[in-house]
Amino acid sequence: MNCESARDCIVLLNYGELPDELAGGLEQHLTECEVCRAEFEAVRVFEAQLALLPVLEPSPNLLAQARMRLDDELDMIPPHGFLTQLRTNLYRWMGHLQSAPALATLLLGVGFLGGNFTLRYQLAHAPKPPKTVVLTSSDAGVEKGIIANVTGIVQTPNSELVQVSYNRVVPETMEGSLDSPDIRNLLMVGTRAAAADVVRKDSVALLVNECKAGHECQPTPDGKGIRHTLMVSLRYDQDAGVRMTALEGLQRYVGQDQHVRDAVLEAVMHDSDPGVRKTAISVLEPVQSDSSVQQVLRTVSTQDSNPYIRTASYNALQSSADIQ
Numbered sequence: 001m002n003c004e005s006a007r008d009c010i011v012l013l014n015y016g017e018l019p020d021e022l023a024g025g026l027e028q029h030l031t032e033c034e035v036c037r038a039e040f041e042a043v044r045v046f047e048a049q050l051a052l053l054p055v056l057e058p059s060p061n062l063l064a065q066a067r068m069r070l071d072d073e074l075d076m077i078p079p080h081g082f083l084t085q086l087r088t089n090l091y092r093w094m095g096h097l098q099s100a101p102a103l104a105t106l107l108l109g110v111g112f113l114g115g116n117f118t119l120r121y122q123l124a125h126a127p128k129p130p131k132t133v134v135l136t137s138s139d140a141g142v143e144k145g146i147i148a149n150v151t152g153i154v155q156t157p158n159s160e161l162v163q164v165s166y167n168r169v170v171p172e173t174m175e176g177s178l179d180s181p182d183i184r185n186l187l188m189v190g191t192r193a194a195a196a197d198v199v200r201k202d203s204v205a206l207l208v209n210e211c212k213a214g215h216e217c218q219p220t221p222d223g224k225g226i227r228h229t230l231m232v233s234l235r236y237d238q239d240a241g242v243r244m245t246a247l248e249g250l251q252r253y254v255g256q257d258q259h260v261r262d263a264v265l266e267a268v269m270h271d272s273d274p275g276v277r278k279t280a281i282s283v284l285e286p287v288q289s290d291s292s293v294q295q296v297l298r299t300v301s302t303q304d305s306n307p308y309i310r311t312a313s314y315n316a317l318q319s320s321a322d323i324q
Contacts, residue, residue: 001025006036014043016149016193023148023167035123051224057235060265060296150190153202162206164190178210188229197239204233204242208249217249219257227253231263240273247279255286265296274308281312288316 001009001022009026012018018026030037058066152165160178164186176183190203207226211217217226227250234246247267253260267280284293294317301313 001029003029003033003036006030006033007039010036010040010043013148014047018148018167020167057259057262057266059262059292060269061292063266064269064296064299147186147189147193149193150186150199150203151194151196153187153190153199153206155206162187166190178206179215184210184226188224188226191229191233191237200237201239201242201245204230204237204245204249208245211249211252217253219259227257227260231260234263234267240271240276243267243271243273243276244279247276247283251283254283261287261290261293265293268296268300268313274306277306277309278312281309281316285316285319288319 006026006029009018009022012022013026030040148167150164150166152163154163155161156163161175162178162183163173163175164183165173166186166189174182174186178184184207187203187206190199191207192200194200194203207230210226211230219225219227230246230249234243234250237243237246247264250260250264254264255261261284264280264283268277268284271277271280281297284297287293288297297313297317301310301317304310304313
């Protein structure tokens, strides 16, 4: 494997998409090439620094107000002026440039040579990092390895014994109880870096069962526990079934955790699936008297484009009024 292929594999590894057949070649190349080890270490440090930053989410009311103000400001924008015409002429000139192959080839060659020279200069003057040690031993702890993605989950029937298959640089498997911190950590990784959709769904389902059973689902000081993982799945997962499952795990905490309540309110207002939105409205039933919940339900019941959701929000408001 050459350096160019190794850099491509490092990017795929970072996004959890590195094929198993390339993992061994990447590991061997990293032990031999100091430049690629430096890039690999830089990616690891960057990801670690990002993981330390807290995820701050605006309230649903603030989002709704910001969108309304943005719509008003867009309506007040005057017709296109001189700058817009200048930009249009620039794009038109670029189109003419594309029709001149010789000039385009010359500019492309100059850009390539300049970029190559700049890259070589930066690499030659960059500080030499310490040698990176890539752990591949199966007896190392999860926190000591490099987890690329989770590839499979098998639960022993009628027990808490779970077998989680995952990739570091080479495929590995860990087996243990759901009470094990390492197993829980792998399941949380599986919600965002799974090798297949079914693995992501199984990870969320097992974490939801842990919350329903009252096992280690309290907020953690670093903000990266099971409850936080379920809120991330509710907000960002592309599969509506996964978001629905995450709602089930968060339901018991909507009355005591403001962050959970905000995540459910955001699902009511902006989730792309009507079924998820309807379920989120029902999850809010214990806190329908809350002022922020009331405001969101009023907004949705009068302004939402989906009549099914407007009716569900209106019925929730009526039931809240009857209780009061």
